[in-house]
Amino acid sequence: MRCRGAVSALAAVLVAVGSTVMGTGAAGAKEPGVAAANRAVAIDGSRAEVIAVQGRQVTVRIHSAAMGRDVEVKVQRPADTSVPRPALYLVNGAGGGEDTATWEENTDVVDFLADKPVNVVMPVGGAWSYYTDWRAPDPMLGVNKWRTFFLDELPALVDALFATTGRNAIAANSMTVTSILQLAIAKPGLYRSVAAYSGCAQISDPIGRQFVNLVVGTGGGDASNMYGPPGDPAWVANDPVVNAEGLRGTRLYISTGNGLPGEHDRLGDPHLVTWGPVGLANQVVVGGVIEAATNWCTKNLQDRLIELDIPATFDLSTQGTHSWGYWQKAFKNSWPLLAEGLAIPA
Known part of the structure; x- marks a missing residue:
C-alpha cells in the first residue's frame, strides 16, 4: 500500500525537459549527470527547475502551487548516481534555513553525508511557520501551506x-520536530524514518500552545491564523502526542538534552553560534531553559508512545543545551535508523 502511494505521487509529475543537467563548476568545467532532467511540472501546478550546479551541490527552485511562491531547495547529490538513490530531507529549525542557523553552517552533518549513497534535500524557507498548513494568511508570514509542500x-x-x-x-x-512528526502521521510511509532532536511535539495543551505562540510570535506571526483561537479543534487534530497512533510503523529516533551545561557549553567550542562569554552565556541560560522545556515535552511523548506500545528510540541526555553541538552528535547517533528506512548501509 505504501509503495503504491509513492508511485501515485510520482505519477502526478510530468518531466518537462528530459535533457541531462549541465552546470558550471568553480573552474568553469561542465558537471554532467546531476539529474535526469532540469525541469519537472506536476499536474497540481507545482514545478521545479534546477537553477545552479556546483559540483554535487544542486540548487532547485520549486514553485509551490499551494502557496503561490517559489522555494529554494538545496540538494547534495551522492557521489555515485549511476543507480537510483533515496532522499534524506534535512530540515532546519525555526529560521527555516533563511538565516545562518542551519545544518550546513553550524555542523559537519552535510560533510558526514557526502560519502553516503543518498540525496540530501535541504529546503530554505518557512521561518516561524511550523511547516504546517495555516487556515488563514498571516499579515507577517504570508500564505503557509508547508504541509502540502512537504507531502x-x-x-x-x-x-x-x-x-x-x-x-x-x-x-x-x-x-520543526513538531512538523516532521505531523508529516509522518498525515502520510504514513512517505518518510520511512524520522529523527527529531530537541523539539516539543505537544501543541494542544495550554503549555504546548504557549510554546507555539512564543515561536510564531518571535517571527511576528499570529498563531491563531494557523489553527485558530485556543480551544479550536484544529489544535488537537494537529497534536502529534494526541495523535501518536499515526506514528505506528514509522522508525523513530527522538533525542533531547535536559538544559544543564555539558560538553559543548564552554568557551572555544566550535559550535558556539556567537563567540565569547556573551555567546556562551546566551547558550547556557537561554539554550538551557529551552532545552529543559523540550526535555519535558519529549518525556511526555515517550510516555504516550509507551502507552500505545509504539517502538521508538529515545536518547534523553543528562546534560546539554538547545544548541548545535548536541544536534550534530544526535544526528550521527540517529544515522543508522535513518539509513535503515532508506534501505542503505549505515
Missing part, C-alpha cells in the same frame, strides 16, 4: 528531477 509537492518533484528510489527519511531540530 504532495516537494517529494514528487525531487523524485522526478533526480530519479530517486522513492524511499525517504526526514530529520529536524527544534521547532
Whole structure:
C-alpha cells in the first residue's frame, strides 16, 4: 500500500525537459549527470527547475502551487548516481534555513553525508511557520501551506528531477520536530524514518500552545491564523502526542538534552553560534531553559508512545543545551535508523 502511494505521487509529475543537467563548476568545467532532467511540472501546478550546479551541490527552485511562491531547495547529490538513490530531507529549525542557523553552517552533518549513497534535500524557507498548513494568511508570514509542500509537492518533484528510489527519511531540530512528526502521521510511509532532536511535539495543551505562540510570535506571526483561537479543534487534530497512533510503523529516533551545561557549553567550542562569554552565556541560560522545556515535552511523548506500545528510540541526555553541538552528535547517533528506512548501509 505504501509503495503504491509513492508511485501515485510520482505519477502526478510530468518531466518537462528530459535533457541531462549541465552546470558550471568553480573552474568553469561542465558537471554532467546531476539529474535526469532540469525541469519537472506536476499536474497540481507545482514545478521545479534546477537553477545552479556546483559540483554535487544542486540548487532547485520549486514553485509551490499551494502557496503561490517559489522555494529554494538545496540538494547534495551522492557521489555515485549511476543507480537510483533515496532522499534524506534535512530540515532546519525555526529560521527555516533563511538565516545562518542551519545544518550546513553550524555542523559537519552535510560533510558526514557526502560519502553516503543518498540525496540530501535541504529546503530554505518557512521561518516561524511550523511547516504546517495555516487556515488563514498571516499579515507577517504570508500564505503557509508547508504541509502540502512537504507531502504532495516537494517529494514528487525531487523524485522526478533526480530519479530517486522513492524511499525517504526526514530529520529536524527544534521547532520543526513538531512538523516532521505531523508529516509522518498525515502520510504514513512517505518518510520511512524520522529523527527529531530537541523539539516539543505537544501543541494542544495550554503549555504546548504557549510554546507555539512564543515561536510564531518571535517571527511576528499570529498563531491563531494557523489553527485558530485556543480551544479550536484544529489544535488537537494537529497534536502529534494526541495523535501518536499515526506514528505506528514509522522508525523513530527522538533525542533531547535536559538544559544543564555539558560538553559543548564552554568557551572555544566550535559550535558556539556567537563567540565569547556573551555567546556562551546566551547558550547556557537561554539554550538551557529551552532545552529543559523540550526535555519535558519529549518525556511526555515517550510516555504516550509507551502507552500505545509504539517502538521508538529515545536518547534523553543528562546534560546539554538547545544548541548545535548536541544536534550534530544526535544526528550521527540517529544515522543508522535513518539509513535503515532508506534501505542503505549505515
